[in-house]
Amino acid sequence: MKILLLAGTYEARQIALRLGRDGRIDLTASLAGATRAPLPLDGAVRVGGFGGRQGQQDFMAAGGFDAVIDATHPFAHRISFRTHSICAALGVPYLQVLRPGWAATGADDWTFVADEAGVAAKVAANMTVFLATGPGSLAAIGQLPAARVLCRVIDAPEGPFPWENGAWRRGRPPFSVEDEVEFLRDEGVDLLVTKNAGGRGGWAKLEAARALGLPVVLIDRPPQPPGEKAESVETALDWIERL
Numbered sequence: 001m002k003i004l005l006l007a008g009t010y011e012a013r014q015i016a017l018r019l020g021r022d023g024r025i026d027l028t029a030s031l032a033g034a035t036r037a038p039l040p041l042d043g044a045v046r047v048g049g050f051g052g053r054q055g056q057q058d059f060m061a062a063g064g065f066d067a068v069i070d071a072t073h074p075f076a077h078r079i080s081f082r083t084h085s086i087c088a089a090l091g092v093p094y095l096q097v098l099r100p101g102w103a104a105t106g107a108d109d110w111t112f113v114a115d116e117a118g119v120a121a122k123v124a125a126n127m128t129v130f131l132a133t134g135p136g137s138l139a140a141i142g143q144l145p146a147a148r149v150l151c152r153v154i155d156a157p158e159g160p161f162p163w164e165n166g167a168w169r170r171g172r173p174p175f176s177v178e179d180e181v182e183f184l185r186d187e188g189v190d191l192l193v194t195k196n197a198g199g200r201g202g203w204a205k206l207e208a209a210r211a212l213g214l215p216v217v218l219i220d221r222p223p224q225p226p227g228e229k230a231e232s233v234e235t236a237l238d239w240i241e242r243l
């Protein structure tokens with residue numbers, strides 16, 4: 001059975017680990033190429049964008065895939081909508097792996113905003129703000145009226161920070177709660193901003209903010225395509241087994 005796995009997440013690596021070693025499966029994993037040295041994946045791996053919708057459709061038709069598992073990030077909604085639509089056109093079964101979002105407890109001081117543009121209204125002029133959103137969100141967030149803005153990046157940034165009040169901080173996940181507490185404390189962070197990505201990978205910073213009593217702004221997820229969903233790796237593997 002030929003499977004195309006759209007990767008770029010922890011769940012994708014786990015699925016690749018299981019399917020890549022299953023003798024019944026011929027797995028191709030696809031990475032966007034967003035990080036310069038991605039963690040290794042099992043199965044055949046292709047890297048880089050498809051060059052738009054037609055390029056992806058041609059790739060998928062030529063590959064003769066029996067099913068597509070879309071395990072991209074919940075905020076990578078453009079590739080998810082497009083893949084769902086191409087699968088419908090080609091008559092190929094499509095499954096989106098979509099982990100549940102995070103939910104606040106009584107111990108958390110969280111504010112939800114509908115999208116990146118809503119962040120600025122939650123920021124005060126004297127704050128040090130930590131953007132754990134990745135650099136790809138800066139343009140949509142827009143310049144913040146804060147004393148200092150820090151943005152974490154995996155790879156060394158190609159240019160200077162786009163705003164005068166900002167600075168990059170290098171770091172490759174996963175981070176422990178202790179790492180995150182130390183970072184937030186050492187940098188004097190007053191406000192954490194993150195996407196509501198869900199999952200275990202990014203949870204440590206929220207646990208750290210809770211421990212320090214820091215407020216958090218969470219950006220809601222964008223709309224997702226219709227179609228079948230799996231909340232976990234196990235559910236996705238069950239779906240393949242049923243096919």
Ligand SMILES: NC(=O)c1ccc[n+]([C@@H]2O[C@H](COP(=O)([O-])OP(=O)(O)OC[C@H]3O[C@@H](n4cnc5c(N)ncnc54)[C@H](OP(=O)(O)O)[C@@H]3O)[C@@H](O)[C@H]2O)c1
Pocket residue numbers: 006007008009030031032034048049050051052053055056071072073075076077078079080133134136195
């Ligand atoms: N957005 C986030 O917060 C976030 C966080 C962690 C990881 N990621 C991962 O980083 C990648 C890019 O995210 P994004 O938000 O830029 O996505 P996006 O806006 O939905 O897609 C942008 C473009 O990236 C290419 N692309 C995305 N995923 C791909 C994949 N798995 N294989 C091949 N090409 C892919 C496609 O390029 P072409 O048009 O050239 O085909 C697509 O048009 C995703 O795979 C996602 O899982 C994203």
